[in-house]
Structure formats: structure tokens, C-alpha cells
Amino acid sequence: MNDLPRGYWCECWTQNLDRDQRPALHASFDAYSAAQADRWIAVALRTISPALDAAASEQAWQWLYEGRVETRRALLRAERCSVMVDQAGTRITWTVRPVTFLPLAHRENVELPTCAYDFKPHATD
Structure with missing residues (x-):
């Protein structure tokens, strides 16, 4: 088995602290090095x-x-x-965690396997 690429999954969340709301995801980024991950946060902060x-x-x-x-x-x-910054009742949090990236199948000019056509969407109410 080939080695899977390692990297970092980066996210930016905000939460309104005054209203005790759940955090909301605003951005995400896949970084392939520690330098790229921390640079993503640095650029946002600057x-x-x-x-x-x-x-x-x-x-x-x-x-x-x-x-x-x-x-x-x-x-x-x-x-x-x-990394967290609190601004006027809002907390902005950038998180970075190590991950293993799984490659996705390239689908251009490739016929899908026949089983892909066996699944039909369910009708909604």
C-alpha cells in the first residue's frame, strides 16, 4: 500500500459569547506542512x-x-x-490538527462502476 499523504486540517470558528451560541464554522483549509498551516492563521490575523x-x-x-x-x-x-481572539463578545478560534489525507478517485473521462447507478435518491416529503 502506498504511503498516504499527511498534513493538517485547519478550521476557523466563531462563537457569540454574549448569547451562548454554538460555534459556527466559517472557513477550512487543508495544509500539507506545519509552515503552511500556521501561515494560514497568520495571514488571517494580520x-x-x-x-x-x-x-x-x-x-x-x-x-x-x-x-x-x-x-x-x-x-x-x-x-x-x-489560537483564539475575543472581539466584542465574539470568540474567533482557529484550530489545526494533524490528519492523513485520503486521495479521491479522479472521475474525469472515467466510467463509474455499475453499482453507482443502483442507488436511487429517496423521495422527500
Whole structure:
């Protein structure tokens, strides 16, 4: 069996802390290196930092200057990481976790197996 590609699954979630709402997924990204994963977070933080209040901006820049190195080290040890910024009652959380990527079958100019046509969608109410 061939070696499956390893990488990192990155997500960005927000949660309204004032209303105690469930977190909502806003973005996801598949990274193939620790550097690519932490760069995804860094680009997002640099992009939004001018719009953040002073405390949230401080959280963002603290991670960019100090926390980023520890995040990269943890990713290289294949550990899950997260970065959080609280802005006006909303928590923004970026998570990164190590994964094994499974390749998908390429379907262009390829006939599907006959069993693919055996499944019919169910009628809805």
C-alpha cells in the first residue's frame, strides 16, 4: 500500500459569547506542512487585526510575535493547536490538527462502476 499523504486540517470558528451560541464554522483549509498551516492563521490575523479592538488586536499580535513559534513546534510534534481572539463578545478560534489525507478517485473521462447507478435518491416529503 502506498504511503498516504499527511498534513493538517485547519478550521476557523466563531462563537457569540454574549448569547451562548454554538460555534459556527466559517472557513477550512487543508495544509500539507506545519509552515503552511500556521501561515494560514497568520495571514488571517494580520488581515483582520486593523478591524479589531485594542485587546483583541493585542491577542492577535501576541500570537504572531510569540505564540506562533510554539504553535509550529506543536504541529511538528503532530499535536493539535488552537489560537483564539475575543472581539466584542465574539470568540474567533482557529484550530489545526494533524490528519492523513485520503486521495479521491479522479472521475474525469472515467466510467463509474455499475453499482453507482443502483442507488436511487429517496423521495422527500
